[in-house]
Amino acid sequence: xxxxxxxxxxxxxxxxxxxxxxxxxxxxxxxxxxxxxxxxxxxxxxxxxxxxxxxxxxxxxxxxxxxxxxxxxxxxxxxxxxxxxxxxxxxxxxxxxxxxxxxxxxxxxxxxxxxxxxxxxxxxxxxxxxxxxxxxxxxxxxxxxxxxxxxxxxxxxxxxxxxxxxxxxxxxxxxxxxxxxxxxxxxxxxxxxxxxxxxxxxxxxxxxxxxxxxxxxxxxxxxxxxxxxxxxxxxxxxxxxxxxxxxxxxxxxxxxxxxxxxxxxxxxxxxxxxxxxxxxxxxxxxxxxxxxxxxxxxxxxxxxxxxxxxxx
Amino acid sequence: xxxxxxxxxxxxxxxxxxxxxxxxxxxxxxxxxxxxxxxxxxxxxxxxxxxxxxxxxxxxxxxxxxxxxxxxxxxxxxxxxxxxxxxxxxxxxxxxxxxxxxxxxxxxxxxxxxxxxxxxxxxxxxxxxxxxxxxxxxxxxxxxxxxxxxxxxxxxxxxxxxxxxxxxxxxxxxxxxxxxxxxxxxxxxxxxxxxxxxxxxxxxxxxxxxxxxxxxxxxxxxxxxxxxxxxxxxxxxxxxxxxxxxxxxxxxxxxxxxxxxxxxxxxxxxxxxxxxxxxxxxxxxxxxxxxxxxxxxxxxxxxxxxxxxxxxxxxxxxxxxxxxxxxxxxxxxxxxxxxxxxxxxxxxxxxxxxxxxxxxxxxxxxxxxxxxxxxxxxxxxxxxxxxxxxxxxxxxxxxxxxxxxxxxxxxxxxxx
Numbered sequence: 001x002x003x004x005x006x007x008x009x010x011x012x013x014x015x016x017x018x019x020x021x022x023x024x025x026x027x028x029x030x031x032x033x034x035x036x037x038x039x040x041x042x043x044x045x046x047x048x049x050x051x052x053x054x055x056x057x058x059x060x061x062x063x064x065x066x067x068x069x070x071x072x073x074x075x076x077x078x079x080x081x082x083x084x085x086x087x088x089x090x091x092x093x094x095x096x097x098x099x100x101x102x103x104x105x106x107x108x109x110x111x112x113x114x115x116x117x118x119x120x121x122x123x124x125x126x127x128x129x130x131x132x133x134x135x136x137x138x139x140x141x142x143x144x145x146x147x148x149x150x151x152x153x154x155x156x157x158x159x160x161x162x163x164x165x166x167x168x169x170x171x172x173x174x175x176x177x178x179x180x181x182x183x184x185x186x187x188x189x190x191x192x193x194x195x196x197x198x199x200x201x202x203x204x205x206x207x208x209x210x211x212x213x214x215x216x217x218x219x220x221x222x223x224x225x226x227x228x229x230x231x232x233x234x235x236x237x238x239x240x241x242x243x244x245x246x247x248x249x250x251x252x253x254x255x256x257x258x259x260x261x262x263x264x265x266x267x268x269x270x271x272x273x274x275x276x277x278x279x280x281x282x283x284x285x286x287x288x289x290x291x292x293x294x295x296x297x298x299x300x301x302x303x304x305x306x307x308x309x310x311x312x
Numbered sequence: 313x314x315x316x317x318x319x320x321x322x323x324x325x326x327x328x329x330x331x332x333x334x335x336x337x338x339x340x341x342x343x344x345x346x347x348x349x350x351x352x353x354x355x356x357x358x359x360x361x362x363x364x365x366x367x368x369x370x371x372x373x374x375x376x377x378x379x380x381x382x383x384x385x386x387x388x389x390x391x392x393x394x395x396x397x398x399x400x401x402x403x404x405x406x407x408x409x410x411x412x413x414x415x416x417x418x419x420x421x422x423x424x425x426x427x428x429x430x431x432x433x434x435x436x437x438x439x440x441x442x443x444x445x446x447x448x449x450x451x452x453x454x455x456x457x458x459x460x461x462x463x464x465x466x467x468x469x470x471x472x473x474x475x476x477x478x479x480x481x482x483x484x485x486x487x488x489x490x491x492x493x494x495x496x497x498x499x500x501x502x503x504x505x506x507x508x509x510x511x512x513x514x515x516x517x518x519x520x521x522x523x524x525x526x527x528x529x530x531x532x533x534x535x536x537x538x539x540x541x542x543x544x545x546x547x548x549x550x551x552x553x554x555x556x557x558x559x560x561x562x563x564x565x566x567x568x569x570x571x572x573x574x575x576x577x578x579x580x581x582x583x584x585x586x587x588x589x590x591x592x593x594x595x596x597x598x599x600x601x602x603x604x605x606x607x608x609x610x611x612x613x614x615x616x617x618x619x620x621x622x623x624x625x626x627x628x629x630x631x632x633x634x635x636x637x638x639x640x641x642x643x644x645x646x647x648x649x650x651x652x653x654x655x656x657x658x659x660x661x662x663x664x665x666x667x668x669x670x671x672x673x674x675x676x677x678x679x680x681x682x683x684x685x686x687x688x689x690x691x692x693x694x695x696x697x698x699x700x701x702x703x704x705x706x707x708x709x710x711x712x713x714x715x716x717x718x719x720x721x722x723x724x725x726x727x728x
Contacts, residue, residue: 064409
């Protein structure tokens with residue numbers, strides 16, 4: 001006969017249970033033990049380097065010698081550098097033209113695609129395709145499209161039709177819009193899918209009620225679709241803005257011979273940071289530029305959330 | 313009897329292997345990935361290990377884009393290579409960062425190096441000490457498409473700048489719409505043209521691009537810089553010989569048979585050797601009216617890592633001695649196609665008479681080596697300088713002055 005252990009015994013006379021954590025505390029412990037890994041990951045891989053970058057921006061670290069504290073020298077140098085202001089302007093040009101154009105085109109396509117029944121899935125896949133294609137590969141294809149004759153496809157077609165040639169990437173005025181077009185095109189697929197999901201989420205009953213009340217298409221769009229689509233729009237505006245502020249792949253791959261050129265007219269901040277850090281090895285200065293980019297991203301995101309907030 | 317021999321043999325072998333493992337040294341050699349370079353180094357290592365059975369050399373390679381960062385990062389972790397290949401233009405940075413150590417004077421006396429190597433090796437010398445030696449060097453030459461020359465009825469490659477312009481005009485072909493079908497000469501500042509402008513054209517116009525130790529930009533001190541840029545930009549603007557950006561890159565245009573001439577380096581031979589559609593030749597860069605010639609030469613040097621010490625340092629020195637020997641240079645020339653860095657190995661009759669290597673080698677005695685502090689950034693100033701004239705019609709003198717100011721700032725910042 002085996003003596004039952006105390007825990008197995010039916011408490012005929014109540015035994016004081018060992019002090020245990022409450023249900024609430026235990027579940028909190030569980031939650032945190034699962035969260036520990038991502039939290040640790042974020043602290044070590046994300047937050048620590050971020051804060052370290054703030055510190056580095058105040059030093060003259062060049063990757064080889066010890067970092068020396070130099071105060072705000074890097075920032076002073078940056079604000080006095082005309083190249084910095086040029087890239088600053090370029091970055092905002094990508095943002096200010098790129099975001100609304102992307103949004104508008106994505107919405108129009110999503111709006112009409114939503115009404116199309118014929119080959120709907122096929123069309124949707126077609127629009128989504130560029131989004132899942134490697135940015136570098138697309139950039140190179142476009143780069144060849146844009147070449148002057150005899151290699152460039154677009155100029156070749158223009159020549160056939162008897163039109164004059166257009167300098168795309170070789171011109172200080174056309175290069176930035178040319179690259180922006182490819183970036184817009186590449187991001188469109190994702191935005192269309194998000195817009196369509198937003199459109200589908202609007203209950204049909206609203207539309208039915210509107211039709212019964214005799215509202216036209218334009219009024220329905222203005223009074224029902226757009227207002228109810230606002231959360232989707234807010235998300236996309238923030239998402240697209242961040243993407244344009246961080247534009248790099250397209251620019252770098254389309255201008256490798258003269259990165260960000262000609263004459264720096266297409267160079268965005270991220271490319272400048274990349275060059276400062278990994279071509280000139282001027283890590284302190286690159287960190288200062290990164291801090292500026294971080295600040296811009298933060299301010300732009302907060303500003304948009306505030307402007308587009310729900311006033312209700 | 314046979315058994316005894318066998319036993320003796322086995323025990324002897326055991327002794328040898330025990331002895332060699334007792335004194336075996338392993339060193340690491342780093343270079344970037346480029347098929348023929350890796351292959352040549354494998355051969356050299358094999359030869360070296362045969363001659364030095366107690367030393368093992370491990371070759372470690374990285375993609376070129378990562379290469380510099382890898383060395384720097386490894387050095388920070390104190391895991392740097394014993395012997396490494398580095399571009400001569402990185403020397404200042406690598407010395408300042410304590411990545412490489414000076415070559416021991418007893419094995420590599422400076423006076424002997426200067427006697428035996430081409431003068432351009434002095435770019436690896438600081439305060440009387442050498443920090444590395446190249447196996448092979450590169451120089452520039454004019455590549456020309458023999459088929460196109462024949463079609464145009466031109467006998468041979470241009471020997472002077474005037475001939476270059478004249479032939480270029482004859483060779484350029486435009487279609488009815490006025491677009492180039494074939495350019496006479498490629499214009500590609502991002503390629504090798506910036507070196508051509510800096511070390512060749514500026515000197516041919518009577519100027520000097522930099523002062524003696526390359527700490528001061530001097531191409532804007534007189535009119536030479538502006539004249540050189542005017543000559544260069546006029547190739548498009550006045551003479552219509554070529555256009556920047558034609559076929560994306562100069563070398564691509566030449567490969568496609570759509571450029572009659574292009575200026576490029578030894579390192580391009582490998583890719584031009586695949587051309588099957590036409591015959592091409594190589595010529596020395598054109599001289600000016602007074603016969604002044606110049607060239608730009610560059611190289612990757614081999615240096616000893618700062619972490620090597622004791623018997624590893626000894627082995628590293630031995631290895632470096634071997635890979636900068638005549639024998640190694642001949643292997644390198646045959647496998648990679650780069651020119652030997654020693655006069656004797658290079659200036660053999662066979663090499664000098666070689667129609668391809670000859671013109672490159674002929675340029676080495678009068679070639680210059682720009683001491684870059686940040687090659688990419690300095691190249692950018694030259695690209696922008698030309699673009700300001702091509703795209704914005706800025707007067708050449710102003711553009712040269714602006715470039716000089718920018719480049720001086722880069723040099724100044726790096727030397728602080």
